[in-house]
Amino acid sequence: MNEEKILEPKGVTNGLQNEHKKIVELIDVAKSFDGEVVLDHINLVVKEKEFMTLLGPSGCGKSTTLNIIAGFVTPDTGDVLFENVKINDVPANKRHVNTVFQKYALFPHLNVYENIAFALRLKKLSEEEIYERVEEMLAMVNLRGFEKRDVNLLSGGQQQRVAIARALINKPKVLLLDEPLAALDLKLRKDMQNELKNMQRKTGITFIYVTHDQEEALSMSDTVVVMANGKIQQIGTPTDIYNEPENAFVADFIGESNIIDGVMLDDYKAKFSGHEFECLDKGFNKNEPVDVVIRPEDVDVVPVEKGMLVGMVTSVTFKGVHYEIIVDIDNFKWMIQSTDYVAPNEKIGIYIEPDAIHIMKKSEFSNMFGDYSSFSDELERLSDTNEEENEEDE
Amino acid sequence: MNKKSNILKQAAAYPHIVWSVLFIIAPLIFVMYYAFTDKEGRFTLENITSLAQPSYLEVFLRSLCFAFLATVICLIIAYPVAYFISKTSPKAQKILIMLVTLPQWLNFLIRTYSWMALLEDTGIINTILESLNMQPIHMINTPFAVILGMVYNFLPYMIIPLHSVMSKLDNRLLVAASDLGCNQFQVMTRIVLPLSKSGIISGITMVFVPSISTFYISQKLGGGNFDLIGDTIERQFQTAYNYNLGAAMSFVLMILIVISMAIMNKYSDEDGGVIV
Structure with missing residues (x-):
């Protein structure tokens, strides 16, 4: 119908200026699970160094969008581009994308050091280089001295930091965050919001952040993508979204x-x-x-x-x-x-x-x-x- | 209030304590008594030392060897099966696990006789082979047949503990591992295998212990050519009426099992404290 036309991202300004290159692009992506439409032909452009938030209520398709970019879910139709190259058939382990999971998904049989070193061990780097980079990550997430700790005995906030360090050590071009703060209490959540924003600025890595918390979305993002019923309702800066809602x-x-x-x-x-x-x-x-x-x-x-x-x-x-x-x-x-x-x-x-x-x-x-x-x-x-x-x- | 509930809690343990004393501790004491006494009831080490003959050593060694092979084969077969089952829907898992235990619903003797019927030189398998103009294979009365019988009988005891650990495995960990760069094989070796270690250890225990002490399978499928400890012990009690020697064998078998378990626990380090 005609109304749907205006929802396409054509001519919508992203939060970042046009000088930045496209890094991830979804073209006409659709996905159904058991006949139920989860994503209804969405188009999305993510730019380098952008902090983009996918915001919407549960079941709106935001997590599925993230999983499609990560490579955990294959779209039924449409293309996923990474730096202008189609990556529909590239498996998750071969993508330059890492994920911070909602409930951290730390490996319970490995300690803090080995959890963070996991991706580097797969690359068979030298012990010295692994040590150096793990220590660098631990410093960044303020967990120095926690190397030997059992991850199962850490607090929620500490587990979250390990999860972030583990995902960032690979120096991904895009970091995907699936409601990473949902399990934390309010005070800690606010602190982590600031820390995440600072980390994003410092590292210059593109963040794609999924949340249902509108305040979180408005305060952290360059660009907010509001989703509902498997469709993108509006893409814009936090101020645009607040002052000029589309519907x-x-x-x-x-x-x-x-x-x-x-x-x-x-x-x-x-x-x-x-x-x-x-x-x-x-x-x-x-x-x-x-x-x-x-x-x-x-x-x-x-x-x-x-x-x-x-x-x-x-x-x-x-x-x-x-x-x-x-x-x-x-x-x-x-x-x-x-x-x-x-x-x-x-x-x-x-x-x-x-x-x-x-x-x-x-x-x-x-x-x-x-x-x-x-x-x-x-x-x-x-x-x-x-x-x-x-x-x-x- | 608190005291009362404590007493209740303790009371809940009594049936098990009574059971253990009557049917585990007491028989063990009898075994020890018979193992270290002669027919007149005098203390002696002769029962134990008499086991040091080559013929008995051969039996012990063969039992150990067969049980080890049966356990390894069970593990190799059961691991992928259990993994596959754990990846199906909860409803399918229930049905598949029921199918795994289905053979156990039949009597042990009947199952073993059925294998005889299958494996004999003129049995079902060879009849089929002959009708297809293929060479018959001699299977019955070979070590192969005995180990096959063990694997067949004890496989469910490997699959069930493996499945119970794997079904609790958080799928997000597997997703996280591939996100961090693991291919399918690395996900198995780096995540699934270490996290299912406790299942592997209980599975090994539950197959190895009955395999090493089993009797009858070897008599029927091995044609009496491959005496195992279980058969030898049975003969002491049923035919030779030498309770003392039989008890001594049981005692040595027990020591063997304890040593095997201890070795395995050593390899399973911190998170393996499941057994013994």
């Missing part, structure tokens, strides 16, 4: 957003919730139905008489930096983030600046997201952990 799915998945049914009356003029708004978007047909995205932090709370829209506050939650306010406007629940307190059951007005409004084409995801009527923190957290567990079977 309702991306808007909902990245950050919080109110997604409202609307009509584009004319260029720069949208109508939704029974009110006409000025906006900065153009190029739609006259009276074309659209999805309107408004981020909770972009909505201003004003007295009723000054409001463009008026609604009833149904709940207020203190979040530290701001209050999270749910407002019922014509039976549609908006989320608003404000530093000013308002009381529940109070009538308030809201004001929206033209640059706070982002207009999107209708898509298969329209009307699926964006209302906060059933919103609860607890549910969100529950669904998060489920995702982590399910991801593996993909």
